Amino acid sequence: MPLAAEPATGFTLADLSSLLLIGSLTLILCAMAVRLSTKTGLPSLLLYLGVGMLVDAAGIEFRNDQLTLVLGYAALVLILIEGGLTTSWGGIRRSVAPAALLSTVGVVVSVAVVALAGRFLLGWSWNTALLVAAIVSSTDAAAVFSVLRAVPLPRRLTGMLEAESGFNDAPVVILVTALATRAADPANGVGPLELVGLAILELSVGALIGLAVGYVGGGLMRRAAAGSSGLFSIGVVAVAVLAYAVATSVHASGFIATYLAALVLGNLRLPHQAAVHAFGSALGWLAQIGLFVLLGMLAAPSGFAAQIIPALVIGTVLLVLARPLSVLASVSWFGFSVREQAFLSWAGLRGAVPVVLATVPVIARAPNVEWIFELVFVLVVIFTLVQAPTLPWLAQRLGVIEEHRARSLTMETTPLEELGASMMHVAIGRRSHLHGVAIFELRLPDGSDITLILRDGKTIVPTPRTRLLHGDQLLLVTTDAQRARTEELLRAVSKGGRLAEWSTADTPRRLRKRPGRPASPA
Known part of the structure; x- marks a missing residue:
């Protein structure tokens, strides 16, 4: 049975097309505007x-x-x-x-x-x-x-x-x-x-x-x-x-x-x-x-x-x-x-x-x-x-800038979830005391490691003796259990240098007393 024609009232398919055209163009323009917002x-x-x-x-x-x-x-x-x-x-x-x-x-x-x-x-x-x-x-x-x-x-x-x-x-x-x-x-x-x-x-x-x-x-x-x-x-x-x-x-x-x-x-x-x-x-x-x-x-x-x-x-x-x-x-x-x-x-x-x-x-x-x-x-x-x-x-x-910055990376990685691990992005600022510190000197807790460094547009797979420099961006993998301790350690070293772990002024007591890794790589 053929459908009877109804008079056009209210919102029509033509209106939908116009709305989608304007809406999609507006969204595209706004998405492009984010780059301008970041620069300015x-x-x-x-x-x-x-x-x-x-x-x-x-x-x-x-x-x-x-x-x-x-x-x-x-x-x-x-x-x-x-x-x-x-x-x-x-x-x-x-x-x-x-x-x-x-x-x-x-x-x-x-x-x-x-x-x-x-x-x-x-x-x-x-x-x-x-x-x-x-x-x-x-x-x-x-x-x-x-x-x-x-x-x-x-x-x-x-x-x-x-x-x-x-x-x-x-x-x-x-x-x-x-x-x-x-x-x-x-x-x-x-x-x-x-x-x-x-x-x-x-x-x-x-x-x-x-x-x-x-x-x-x-x-x-x-x-x-x-x-x-x-x-x-x-x-x-x-x-x-x-x-x-x-x-x-x-x-x-x-x-x-x-x-x-x-x-x-x-x-x-x-x-x-x-x-x-x-x-x-x-x-x-x-x-x-x-x-x-x-x-x-x-x-x-x-x-x-x-x-x-x-x-x-x-x-x-x-x-x-x-x-x-x-x-x-x-x-x-x-x-x-x-x-x-x-x-x-x-x-x-x-x-x-x-x-x-x-x-x-x-x-x-x-x-x-x-x-x-x-x-x-x-x-x-x-x-x-x-x-x-x-x-x-x-x-x-x-003087309220933190000279290193650590933040979580959101990635759809089922293996990381199953392992109870997460990835972090760490940026080293211009005044951070992480500059010149070798990775083994950080004494990262077991379950945490720096896996990649971006330096001057080039990627570096680090060794324990690789030294960190101003402007480096680090990819760090850590277990969920050690994440808070790792962040505290990076913050302490960024503020007080490689000896921050032994400083009573700059590092929380629970961080100073914890057992660390050997002072040099095997």
Whole structure:
């Protein structure tokens, strides 16, 4: 029986072809833009925002705040999942307490300082000043993670920034939502004490749900591990998404639940770990591209000029006063030096999160807040241009650069998983004391060895007497049991030289007392 012809309504195959054409070209352009981002030091978010504005200028208009918020939250979930899956618990363990304080107490300090500036320097009402201050108080996970890939920071600072960017979205979302609701209907707004209690409850319940879903889901995935690494990766990401859905269903913080679930999953040593990391990273990149292009399309350049001065005022107060005070109030208790605190103050990058949250007041129907989106957009662009390219230079000047850099290599290598081993890439910086040290002098623990050296574009298969030089890139294979000890040893020698193992000042006691290899090769 022939099918009857139906009148063409809604989305058609022709529309699909056009959408796929535009979407694929946009993705290709954004993928190529990463190379430019690497060379210039600018976070790729600026390039993606520019692509979105170009798409809008080409006549493809997008002006839906509600859909932007929904898609923005979905993208932030995927970005947080990537951050959690690829973050080592050992790297952030000592930073969890200061990062939690910076994400809560630090946010309150930042909001208070910026709100005072908005009220008395720009003449805004208290409701508007508090709302804008809350929106711009969150650092952006995508922007921070992109910078961390380029700056060889010590584990202490890297862990601090990773943990903060994973934690602070949740309290800021609660604060912005409450303030936007209060601005729309002051009679039904919550008071300060009620807001604090609500935030503590939502964050606590969300954290418990995230940890529980991560552990239980990870255990189930381990038992039901399929032969396909791709299918297994989908299941792991679905568990982290489930944490968000469960938490929001009971009115708890879905963002903290998602990040903690992904953090647990990423540190359970599940099968196909390399494939899971690669899949999570791909989803994170796709979410970043889609979100930033969408925000670029939503922006109205005609409104930028009127917001340049307010953006400069708020951004300057945020950068030189509010952020340093929030860092001082939160992390000075944990032994961070003045130089480390100065770097943390400058490294508070803003990105997609504030721009997405700028749509919340509009959706809540708060009066006279349409201009906040343009203000936040301009602020993010200007201060990303100021902060991001200068971070490597500032880290070098403050002396917080780690002169050797070790990171895991994600490879789909079943034999390595079966052997309980992993591969690491180590880069030797210009001031590292690894320079001139022979491999046998490192006294690497049993189960660890340097298998390949890349030097001046040439590969070298080293012998025990091969000496390491500045600029070398090493491929190191180590058992999982010896990985932490190997990293500590490399860090100690890079800082103190070949005698660092016997130094009481530079090396942890457990490393100094361990039995080492013979001082010379057999």
